[in-house]
Amino acid sequence: MQIIEPDNWCPLAGIELESDASRAIRTEGNVLVVAGPGSGKTELLAQKADYLLRTNLCPPPKKILAISFKKDAAKNLKERIVNRSGKDLAIRIDSLTYDAFAKQLLDQFREVLPKSIRPDQDYVILTNTNQIKQMLQETEYLKFWNTDLHQAEKTLLNNIIKAIKKERIILPEKIYKQIFHREIKPYTNLTFSLITLLVIYILHHNTYILRALRHTYKYVFLDEFQDTTDLQYNLVKKSFCNSSTQVTAVGDNKQRIMLWAGARETVFQDFERDFSARTLYLLMNHRSAPKLVALQKSMYQSLCDDGERNIETSSKWKANDGKVSLWIFNDEKDEAYHLAKNIVEKIKMVL
Numbered sequence: 258m259q260i261i262e263p264d265n266w267c268p269l270a271g272i273e274l275e276s277d278a279s280r281a282i283r284t285e286g287n288v289l290v291v292a293g294p295g296s297g298k299t300e301l302l303a304q305k306a307d308y309l310l311r312t313n314l315c316p317p318p319k320k321i322l323a324i325s326f327k328k329d330a331a332k333n334l335k336e337r338i339v340n341r342s343g344k345d346l347a348i349r350i351d352s353l354t355y356d357a358f359a360k361q362l363l364d365q366f367r368e369v370l371p372k373s374i375r376p377d378q379d380y381v382i383l384t385n386t387n388q389i390k391q392m393l394q395e396t397e398y399l400k401f402w403n404t405d406l407h408q409a410e411k412t413l414l415n416n417i418i419k420a421i422k423k424e425r426i427i428l429p430e431k432i433y434k435q436i437f438h439r440e441i442k443p444y445t446n447l448t449f450s451l452i453t454l455l456v457i458y459i460l461h462h463n464t465y466i467l468r469a470l471r472h473t474y475k476y477v478f479l480d481e482f483q484d485t486t487d488l489q490y491n492l493v494k495k496s497f498c499n500s501s502t503q504v505t506a507v508g509d510n511k512q513r514i515m516l517w518a519g520a521r522e523t524v525f526q527d528f529e530r531d532f533s534a535r536t537l538y539l540l541m542n543h544r545s546a547p548k549l550v551a552l553q554k555s556m557y558q559s560l561c562d563d564g565e566r567n568i569e570t571s572s573k574w575k576a577n578d579g580k581v582s583l584w585i586f587n588d589e590k591d592e593a594y595h596l597a598k599n600i601v602e603k604i605k606m607v608l
Contacts, residue, residue: 260311260312260313261311261312262312263283263308263312263314266307266308266311266312268304269304269307269341269342270340270341272297272300272304274301274304275539277290277537277538277539278290278297278301278304278537278539280537281301281305281505281537282301282304282305282308283308284535284537285503286503286533286534286535287503287504287505287506287528287532287533287534287535288503288504288505288506288534288535288536288537289482289506289525289528289529289534289535289536289537290505290506290507290508290536290537290538290539291508291509291510291525291536291537291538291539292507292508292509292538292539293509293539294509297539298480298507298508298509298539299330299333299334299337299480299507300337301507301539302323302334302478302480302505302507303334303337303338303341304341305478305505306321306323306338306341306342306347306350306478307338307341307342307346309321309476310342310346310349311342311346315349315475315476317349319349319472319473319474319475319476320349320350320351320473320474320475321349321350321351321474321475321476321477321478322351322353322358322473322474322476322477322478323335323350323351323352323353323477323478323480324353324354324355324358324477324478324479324480324493325352325353325354325355325480325481326354326355326480326481326484326485327354327481328354328357330354330480330481331352331353331354331357331480332352334352334478334480335347335350335352338350338352351474355453355485355486355489355492356449356452356453358492359449359452359453359456359492360382360449360452362456362459362460362470363376363452363455363456363459366456366459366463366466369459369462369463369466370455370458370459374455374458376445376447376455377445379445380445380446380447381445381446381447382447382448382449382452383446383447383448384448384449450488453488453489453492454488456492457491457492457495460495460496461495467495467496470496471496471497471500471501471502474497474502475501475502475503476502476503476504476505477493477497477502477503477504477505478504478505478506478507479493479504479505479506479507479508480507480508481507481508482506482507482508482524482525482528483508483509483510483520483524483525484508484520485508485520485521485524486519486520486521487519487521488519489521490521490524490527490528494531498531498532504532504534506528506534508524508525510525
């Protein structure tokens with residue numbers, strides 16, 4: 258690969274970058290990029306990866322870690338980088354979900370955990386509520402804490418956090434044995450939350466592993482940052498805060514649809530403070546026509562209280578492009594019928 262000077266690098270695939278997008282790519286240090294729908298958040302990360310690799314700012318054997326909230330987002334980012342930079346460079350990008358990142362670390366470093374909370378190698382990950390409920394009932398955890406299912410796992414997680422902070426085990430040894438060892442079933446049951454906490458425990462108590470992680474990844478990308486949970490943010494903070502690793506977080510502070518699922522409400526402010534991050538705003542909406550952008554701006558002003566920003570539309574649109582309609586329905590059945598009918602009509606138009 259021919260190394261190019263940073264000043265000579267330009268975006269690939271005919272992409273035009275607005276000023277703050279260019280700054281986000283070239284800025285040294287931790288960066289928070291706040292951007293609305295259609296602004297090219299994922300594309301920005303793909304272009305930044307190409308910039309760091311082609312200019313040798315991220316030289317071998319250093320790597321880039323990209324973390325997304327969902328599997329499809331992690332896959333999409335990896336594919337974009339392959340398409341932009343080629344497979345030879347993209348091999349130095351690890352694009353994972355938070356859960357996959359935590360599991361990878363646990364599988365690598367499980368042996369350093371104390372025996373009392375060290376899961377068996379062939380552990381099984383529980384992913385739905387019924388499985389977790391059964392695990393907690395079988396371990397007598399609900400009975401021990403005299404609490405309901407909704408609070409049971411949360412209580413367990415909180416007590417492991419206390420164990421991390423105080424460097425001692427809080428729960429009775431019997432409970433840990435039942436959860437992490439082969440006393441109930443021929444395998445260990447874990448949840449992704451437990452896996453993440455065990456990894457935080459490892460990084461907290463083993464500075465060699467923490468240093469190795471930071472030396473491996475010179476740059477970290479955080480996509481869909483608005484969906485990050487408390488536990489996921491704590492994992493990132495433990496892994497990379499106050500280190501030479503440079504973190505770029507990208508998200509939409511108005512698209513907070515995952516708060517019900519535990520997304521950290523103050524994640525943008527916390528990242529700015531904890532990582533001393535520079536905040537940049539993308540103002541170009543490449544996806545939506547002007548009339549739709551005008552509607553979005555009106556909705557933002559009524560729903561949010563973080564100041565008005567002049568969202569711009571791409572030059573590919575004409576001023577009057579787009580269509581906005583207001584539909585009022587009697588009930589959800591009436592709404593479903595008319596929406597389905599409209600979709601069918603639009604499909605017929607393109608066939």
